[in-house]
Amino acid sequence: MALTGANPKGSMRTAISRVKGLGAAHHGVEHWWIHRVTAVANIPLVVAFVIIVVSLAGRPYPDAVRVLSNPLVAVLLVLCIFSVTNHMRLGMQIIIEDYVHDKGLKITAVIANAFFTIAIAAACLFAVLKVSFGRVPL
Amino acid sequence: MAMSVVHRVTGTGLYLGTVLVAVWLLSLASGPAAYDWVQWAFGSILGRLVLFIYTWVLMHHMLGGVRHLVWDFGHGLEPGTRIAMARFTLIGSVLLTLGIWVVALMMR
Numbered sequence: 001m002a003l004t005g006a007n008p009k010g011s012m013r014t015a016i017s018r019v020k021g022l023g024a025a026h027h028g029v030e031h032w033w034i035h036r037v038t039a040v041a042n043i044p045l046v047v048a049f050v051i052i053v054v055s056l057a058g059r060p061y062p063d064a065v066r067v068l069s070n071p072l073v074a075v076l077l078v079l080c081i082f083s084v085t086n087h088m089r090l091g092m093q094i095i096i097e098d099y100v101h102d103k104g105l106k107i108t109a110v111i112a113n114a115f116f117t118i119a120i121a122a123a124c125l126f127a128v129l130k131v132s133f134g135r136v137p138l
Numbered sequence: 139m140a141m142s143v144v145h146r147v148t149g150t151g152l153y154l155g156t157v158l159v160a161v162w163l164l165s166l167a168s169g170p171a172a173y174d175w176v177q178w179a180f181g182s183i184l185g186r187l188v189l190f191i192y193t194w195v196l197m198h199h200m201l202g203g204v205r206h207l208v209w210d211f212g213h214g215l216e217p218g219t220r221i222a223m224a225r226f227t228l229i230g231s232v233l234l235t236l237g238i239w240v241v242a243l244m245m246r
Contacts, residue, residue, distance in 0.1 A: 054242040057246055088152065088153045092149075092153055120156045124159065126164075130167040
């Protein structure tokens with residue numbers, strides 16, 4: 001279909017709205033795109049996380065602190081926390097928007113989702129940094 | 139269809155399960171007493187069962203996610219390929235989970 005003129009046949013959209021490409025939600029494909037970017041990032045980061053957890057299974061406290069004090073481990077965990085918490089906020093929002101139809105309940109759920117995921121991110125980041133900076137008793 | 143719902147269910151499970159990850163990291167930041175308590179709880183039979191299921195759910199969601207990424211590029215949408223990928227997700231997630239736990243238990 002040739003997109004000549006302001007309104008191609010059958011479309012109610014204006015030329016400027018097509019140029020901006022932001023759609024009805026005014027956010028374009030940002031949600032979809034970041035969900036995919038974090039999905040890709042999650043693969044190596046979660047694999048690294050699993051390896052770190054497995055290597056610490058049943059090990060005493062000082063060993064765990066020593067492993068998390070390693071800058072590479074700490075940075076991997078920080079990246080993992082950022083990627084995973086963003087991914088789960090976006091994913092849960094999709095589920096909420098698909099299944100919760102009451103408008104007030106939907107807004108409440110979307111806000112609760114943001115609060116929960118950011119709280120998890122803050123708690124995990126604080127813990128990793130505190131341990132990594134050596135601010136824990138051995 | 140069923141696997142699409144499973145992807146959402148596993149995603150929700152992982153979402154709630156991040157509380158366990160936060161508890162583990164916060165106990166590590168709180169000191170040996172808190173860490174030992176969490177180690178005991180996660181090492182109990184119930185704790186291990188939860189973590190084992192969590193591992194499988196994580197692997198299932200990861201492989202299921204790769205499937206979705208393949209679809210995003212317009213590949214693997216044929217009926218036969220779709221079934222094959224669903225089967226691969228199920229078998230692969232079980233094998234990965236068992237592999238992770240064998241290694242984890244051997245390293246103790």
